[in-house]
Amino acid sequence: MADQAYRSLADRLVTLRIRPGEPLNDERIAAELGFGRTPVREALKRLEHERLIVSYPRRGTFAAEVQIADLRHLSEVRLQLEPLAAALAAERAGEDDRAGLSRLLERLAEASGGESDLIRLDMTLHRAIYAATRNPYLEDTLIRYDNLATRIWCLFLDRLPGLAGHVHEHGPLLRAVIDRDAEKARALAANHVEGFEAAIRGVI
Template sequence: MTASTVAGQGDGTLADQAYRSISDRLVTLRIRPGEPINDERIAAELGFGRTPVREALKRLEHERLIVAYPRRGTFATEVQIADLGHISEVRQRLEPLAASLAARRAGQGDRGDLDRLLARLADASDGGTDLIRLDMAVHRAIYAATRNPYLEDTLIRYDNLATRIWCLFIDRLPGLAGHVHEHGPLLRAIIDGDAEKAAALAAGHVEGFEAAIRGLI
C-alpha cells in the first residue's frame, strides 16, 4: 500500500494515516496477536518515513493494541478473552449514550453519511473482513455524530478491542451478517432523531455481542 492509497482513506497527518492503516491490520488480526511490529518494514509498506509510523505506534500502544518491551521489541498485544467483561462494562454505558447523542446532535452531513451506510447495509452479505470493516464504519459514523471528541476517541478505542475479540472467533460465530444488519434499525432511529429508541437498540447490540462470544467460551 502506498502513501497515496492510505491518504485516500481520509484526511489527517501522515501519522494519522499510518495510525488508521496499522490499526486496521491489528484490529482485523492481519497482524496476529503476539506478532512482532517492525516500524521500518511497515514504513516501507506504507510509503512513509519512520517518524509518522513511530508516532502512530505510540498511540496504538496507549490504546493497548501493541506493547513495547525494553530490549525485546514491539509486539501486537494478545487478545485476552478475560477482558471481554471489562470492555463490555464500558460499552454498555457509553454505546447507548453515543447513539442517543447522535440522534439529537447529528447534522445534515452526518445524517447523509448514516443514510449511505444504511444503504450499504442493505446490500451487505456475509463477507468476513469486509463486513467487519462495514461494522466498524457504522460505529465510527455514530461516534462522530455525537459531536463529542472525547467520547468518540474513547469508544473507538473500546470498539477496536471488542472487534479484535470478534475477529478471533469469526470462523465459529454464525450469522455474522445478521449481527451487522442489526445496525439498520439503529441507524434509522438516529437519522429520524429518536434518541430513546437509538439508545435502547445500541444497548441491545452490545449485550448481544457479549452473549454471542460467551456462548463460545
C-alpha cells in the same frame, strides 16, 4: 504521514491481519508503507496507548494479545457509553450526518460481502454514529473500545454464526438516529452490546 501510518496499522491490528503476538519492526513497516521511521514510530506510540500493541525493553514491539478476560471489562464500559452515543447522535446529528447515515443504511441493506467487508462495514457504522454525537472525547473513547471489541470478535469469527445478522442489527439503530428517536436508539445500542457479549460467551 503519522495519521496514515496509524490508520493502516490499526486496521491490520484490529482485523488480526497482524496476528496477536506478532513482532513489529518500525524499519520494516516504514519501508512497506513508504514512510520515514519517524511517522511510523509516532503511530506505534499511539497504538501502544490504545492497547493494540505492547513494547518490552530489549525485546521489541509486538501486536497485543487478545485477552478474553477483557470482554467483561469492555462490555461494562460499552454498555454505558454506546447507548449514550446513540442517544446523543439522534439528538445532535446535523443534516449532513443524517444524509451520511441514510447512505450507510442503503449500503447496509445491500451488504452481502465476505467477512472482512462486513467487519469493516460494522466499524464504519459505529464510527458514523460516534461522529454524529458531536463529542470528540466520547468519539475517541468509543473508537478505542470498539477496536478492542472487534479484535475479540475477529478472534472467534470462524466459530461465530450469523456475522451478517450481527452487522444488519445496525439497520434499526441507524433508522432511530435518523428519525431523532433518542430513547429507541439508546435501547437498541444497549441490546447490541449485550448481544455481542452473549455471542462471544456462547463460544468460549
